Amino acid sequence: MHDGRKIKVGVLGATGTVGQRFVVLLADHPFFVLHALGASQRSAGKTYALAVTWKQTRPIPAVVRDVAVHECSPEFFSDCEVVFSGLDADVAGPIGVFPCLAPLFAANAPLEERFRSADFAVFSNAKNHRRDPNVPLIVPLVNPRHLSMVHQQRALHSPPLQKGFIVTNANCSTTGVVVPLAALEKAFGPIESCMVTTMQAISGAGYPGLPSMDIIDNVVPYISGEEEKMEWETLKILGGITEGDDGRKEFDMHAKQPLRVSASCNRVPVIEGHTECVSVRFARRPPPSPQQVREALLGFTSDAWTLSCPSAPRHTIFVHEEADRPQPRLDRDYQAGAGVSVGRVRQCRVLDIKFVVLANNVAIGAATSSVLNAELAVCKGLI
Ligand SMILES: NC(=O)C1=CN([C@@H]2O[C@H](COP(=O)(O)OP(=O)(O)OC[C@H]3O[C@@H](n4cnc5c(N)ncnc54)[C@H](OP(=O)(O)O)[C@@H]3O)[C@@H](O)[C@H]2O)C=CC1
Numbered sequence: 001m002h003d004g005r006k007i008k009v010g011v012l013g014a015t016g017t018v019g020q021r022f023v024v025l026l027a028d029h030p031f032f033v034l035h036a037l038g039a040s041q042r043s044a045g046k047t048y049a050l051a052v053t054w055k056q057t058r059p060i061p062a063v064v065r066d067v068a069v070h071e072c073s074p075e076f077f078s079d080c081e082v083v084f085s086g087l088d089a090d091v092a093g094p095i096g097v098f099p100c101l102a103p104l105f106a107a108n109a110p111l112e113e114r115f116r117s118a119d120f121a122v123f124s125n126a127k128n129h130r131r132d133p134n135v136p137l138i139v140p141l142v143n144p145r146h147l148s149m150v151h152q153q154r155a156l157h158s159p160p161l162q163k164g165f166i167v168t169n170a171n172c173s174t175t176g177v178v179v180p181l182a183a184l185e186k187a188f189g190p191i192e193s194c195m196v197t198t199m200q201a202i203s204g205a206g207y208p209g210l211p212s213m214d215i216i217d218n219v220v221p222y223i224s225g226e227e228e229k230m231e232w233e234t235l236k237i238l239g240g241i242t243e244g245d246d247g248r249k250e251f252d253m254h255a256k257q258p259l260r261v262s263a264s265c266n267r268v269p270v271i272e273g274h275t276e277c278v279s280v281r282f283a284r285r286p287p288p289s290p291q292q293v294r295e296a297l298l299g300f301t302s303d304a305w306t307l308s309c310p311s312a313p314r315h316t317i318f319v320h321e322e323a324d325r326p327q328p329r330l331d332r333d334y335q336a337g338a339g340v341s342v343g344r345v346r347q348c349r350v351l352d353i354k355f356v357v358l359a360n361n362v363a364i365g366a367a368t369s370s371v372l373n374a375e376l377a378v379c380k381g382l383i
């Protein structure tokens with residue numbers, strides 16, 4: 001439970017697409033107070049207003065306009081307990097080398113590990129640590145119970161940490177699909193197969209992102225690494241945690257009932273909001289009807305809402321009845337982009353059920369997820 005005190009927090013990568021979202025969400029937050037901002041050497045030493053290319057629809061919050069941007073080094077964040085990372089994946093952490101629980105203070109060590117080793121709670125958007133066997137990959141509307149892995153992460157670190165840890169949120173397209181899948185598994189038991197085709201917004205590629213000549217009047221049927229991330233991350237998020245005879249915990253990757261996921265990812269000329277066409281086959285026979293599926297999606301409530309996390313959406317999944325919704329331009333800002341929208345729930349002639357899901361890639365797909373994860377960590381006494 002939150003004890004009422006305001007926890008000082010910093011943002012790494014504060015000038016980027018995701019970083020700006022963090023700044024907006026944290027400028028006036030009931031649990032957190034924004035205390036320090038970090039970015040690259042290009043930005044360090046400037047005020048935030050001078051360093052950032054501000055792309056939000058509201059003005060830069062007054063509390064940060066004149067704050068100095070620092071390099072992302074723990075000494076500049078020493079008063080903070082928590083850092084939110086919107087860092088470029090090239091500097092956030094290593095790729096594919098795990099476990100990495102040694103102390104990392106060296107100036108050239110990956111940035112998120114340096115902060116963890118200095119006993120900060122790190123909430124990251126970057127992909128680097130998602131496959132780490134001791135790092136929870138949390139979609140806050142789905143699997144906050146995985147936060148329990150933080151204790152093992154701290155204990156296995158050398159030296160063991162009192163407060164530090166890394167928690168990541170998922171890829172923005174993974175986030176959109178796992179919310180309805182979790183609701184359906186809760187209501188009807190395991191899903192066996194899932195086919196998903198994405199139409200992903202340009203903002204997912206950061207700023208300035210794709211050249212206009214590549215994306216206007218066009219669809220690009222490839223996003224590097226995206227399909228692999230969706231297929232792998234879905235299993236970690238929807239799976240459980242098992243404990244070996246030695247007491248060591250492991251993510252089971254949905255092993256009790258294997259789930260096959262096939263993803264096809266496309267970039268489309270939309271600014272914000274990833275749309276995904278999803279078909280699923282259930283293990284149970286006969287499968288639920290479209291009406292039963294609609295009711296299960298509508299009735300799904302996240303632990304984040306039950307625990308009264310301030311950023312949790314009232315409707316985890318909003319189910320549209322209109323035949324032509326959800327649409328990114330109309331539906332991406334509903335509930336400040338913190339929930340997901342589902343529509344067109346119907347029978348699938350190949351699998352069982354198909355539907356469309358819309359998730360705001362820069363809100364629940366990125367910064368809002370991290371902030372909710374931190375709110376959950378506070379409510380669960382991890383911070
Ligand atoms: N955009 C999206 O929808 C989503 C993005 N993500 C992930 O979030 C992260 C950020 O993405 P996004 O905001 O789009 O990226 P941007 O390119 O917009 O921003 C990157 C940020 O990282 C900073 N940075 C770059 N190099 C360094 C360095 N050497 N040291 C310190 N800071 C540095 C930049 O600072 P400076 O301005 O000084 O260069 C900037 O603040 C990425 O890992 C991305 O994969 C995850 C989900 C969704």
Ligand SMILES: N[C@@H](CC(=O)OP(=O)(O)O)C(=O)O
Binds near residue numbers: 171200
């Ligand atoms: N790749 C996503 C955004 C992103 O940065 O994903 P990840 O956090 O998995 O690297 C997109 O282009 O829409």
